[in-house]
Structures are given as C-alpha cells and as structure tokens.
Amino acid sequence: MSADPAGDADEAARFHALLKDFEGRPAASGGRAKDLVNEPMIRHWCEAMGDTNPAYTGPDAIAPPTMLQAWTMGGLSGHGDRSYAYDELLALLDGAGCTSVVATDCEQEYLRPLRPGDAVTFDAVIESVSPRKTTKLGTGHFVTTRMDVHANGEPAGTHRFRILKFAPAQRAAQKRPPATRRPRPVINRDNQGFWDGVREHKLLIQRCTACATLRFPWLPGCHACAGPDWDTVEASGAGTVFSYVVMHHPPFPAFDPPYAVALVELAEGVRIISNITGVPYDKVRIGLPVRLEFLRVDEDLELPVFRGSEG
Template sequence: MDDALYERLRAFEGSPAVVGGRGKDPVNEPMIRHWCEAMGDTHPGYPAMAPPTMLQAWTMGGLSGHADRSAAYEELLTLLDGAGCTSVVATDCEQEYLRPLRPGDTVTFDAVIESVSSRKTTRLGTGYFVTTRMDVRAGGKPVGTHRFRILKYAPAARASEGGVASGSGTGAERAGRPDGGAGGGDVPE
C-alpha cells in the first residue's frame, strides 16, 4: 500500500498549487510597522521597503483561507488526509529575494508542488514531506521565490498522563491544558 500511495503522491509533483494568486492587500506601511515591532526589527530602511522576510506574509490567505489553491493541491491534501495523515506542521522554508517590496506594490504569485517525499517516520508521527515553490511578483516582475515544506502526518500514539493515546481528544486536551499551553499547572478561568 505504501508504495502505491507514494506513486500516487509523486504524480502531483510539477502540478500547480496556486495559479494567479493575488495578495489580499498591497504592501503597506502599517503592516510593515506591525511586523517590525513584532520582530523587534529597528532597521532604519523600514517602512520605505518591506523586510525581505515578509515575502510570504503578502501571499497568505488569512482567516478566510486559501481560496486560490489549485484543485491538484487540494486533491493531494485530501489524499493524504484519507491515508490518515490528518495533522500538519511547517518544517522549513527557503527564500530568495530579487528586489525589495515597497509600499504600494501589489503582490501576485504562482506556486507549484515541487516534491513529495517517500513515507518518513518522525517523533511527531509518520507521514510525507510536501514542498511547494512559490514565485512571487510585483508589477508583473519577479521579486522572490519562496520554498515551503510541510509534514502531513498521522500523529504517533503516545500515552499521556491520564493513559489516553495522543490521538484522542482535542489538541489542547492532548497538551494537558485547556488553553493548549505546554506547561503543567492550573489555568485560570
């Protein structure tokens, strides 16, 4: 089954993940300021230009989701969900910057499913690494590339303090605290 599933997953390599994506907002000074304050970045060149590491921020779907994902990418995620890989964690990203983004730039992008790994077992569980490559443009000209890797996995079963497997209950319950925090102790009501 694993070899057959892997072959089905690999067939998605080279397929579009997003076609004709558009940033929800133009690059703007308030978002640059918020980012810099959150990151503690006091570079004097901001807010005249966006910090390069904001490249992905201008492409994110926000709380309303990713309406511009392709059918192929949705099908890949659905196939992984059907194989029990219902959890996801971002593992890493690589970015290349071609020119700074400046306030007023409108960001557009396309993304491709670059690779799907063979089945891997990690401390989180067993699953597949999916890498997408996003080509980001402003004014129709390339400004950067963003490679993003996720692990879609089936959580490893572990006994918690109460003897319940980690796959049971909500994420917050599995973390041992109603607020999902990582520590012990009581949580104020």
C-alpha cells in the first residue's frame, strides 16, 4: 500500500506515458522463420493437438492455419529479429517489477494457406501499451503487438497478440505452496466401507437391512428404525444439484477459490456434498443434472465428484 495514493496515481500516469512512447515502434522487422514451412513440423503439431484433418497431410497438404505464429517463433536459440524497442519496453517493465508474462489474446487472420516449402517472413509493431491494470494474476500492463506474416513475399496472415507483463500477486505465491495437499479423509470403522468403494470407483450408499431405508453419509445405525445392521447399494451415478455455495473466502491450502461446493441429490434420493467439474463455478445452478466421476487429487487420494453439463 502506498502512503500517498494520489502520488502513486501520478507516478503510474508518468510511467504509463513513458510506456506509451513505444506505441508505433517496431517489435520485429525483417524477421525470418528459422524453417521453411515443412511436413515434419506440421505433423508434430497435428500429433500434439490430436488434429486428424486430412487437409494437413498428403501431397496437397496445407499447414494448419492456427500454426501461423509457430513459424515465427525463435525457439530455444531465440532470434535476433526482436527489435531494440521491444526489448527496451520489456526491460522497462521488468525494472518496474513486472517480471512475469502471460499471453491473454491472440487474433489471427489467414489470407492464404501456408504450404510446405513456403519461406515465412514477418514484421511486427507495438500497437498499444495499457495503463496499469490490476488483475487476478497481479498488477501490470497489457502490451499488444501486431504482426504481418508473409510467405514467399506474399501477404499470408496477420497476428495480433496481447500479453500481460505483471508483478505476480503475493497471494498467488502463497495460495498453493508446493507441499500443500488436500486434507485426508478420516477413515474409521463406521465409514471404511465407503472409502473402500471409492477405491473401486463405486459410490456406495448404506441401506438398513431391517427397514430398507437408504442413508448417506455413512452412520453406525439407521435414523429411521435405529436398526444396527446394513448392507450397501451402489449409486447409479446420476444426480442433480440440490443446493450449492460458491467459496470465495477464506482460501484454504490446496483449494483455489472461487469454486462451487454442491449438495447433490442422487437418483437414489440421498444427498452428498461434493465438487462440480466441467462447469465454471458461476454456472452451477440448482437443478443442474450431474453425473458421478472420480477425481484423482494426488497419488493416494481419489474423490467422488460430479460433472455437470451446461447444455
């Protein structure tokens, strides 16, 4: 915290003016791709992406259009194409504590397909530098560059790219210390059978053998008839969200707020507290149909969770 917020704002404005001077200056000029467009790199890309589009193989193959930026990458050895202005801008941001970087936006337009043998060249300009912004990751500046990509001298595409150069929020580093693991369940004689079931990917519900009432969570006796004897029924896995809360605060070690904690009503009628996967925390709703799955949290903990579908 600054003792003088007005002075801090002035300082931020002065620094932003300095950054804005870089707008319009080149980020790369006369850049040359290290490799001609080629089949092996296309194949490696398709393998990684799981992309089996036949347009990317065979004698008339084109490169996947979304590879556009990949051809311009410096790789491990980097390339000298990055202009002095761009380096200077990043150094200025590093100096202000914005040492981390994350890409936030990528907008590409494809003017003509790239084919094996094409020589790719590129020029890029620093389009804009944002005022200081505070994001979930930390505080920093968005830097937008625009690149024109040519193949054998012909326009092949444009690539607008935005990064956030930021000072990581302290919170982020504390949020999940490496050794933090989810809390372990307390397993005792009363609930051993439940966790044995989870290990076999079964969600077991207790059933009173005297009156057939289902009960969950596991308890030593029947709440309907007080009978001590029980067997189990395997849940079908279908359920709906009966109720939920979204955890924002306080953060607990090994958990990453915000996240939804739901009370799921199983098709069998009993309810279980769990997490919802596959749906963002702010899209969880009462009545959302969900299906049981097992989430491996770490090498020796697996938990029953519920996958929702937004459809």
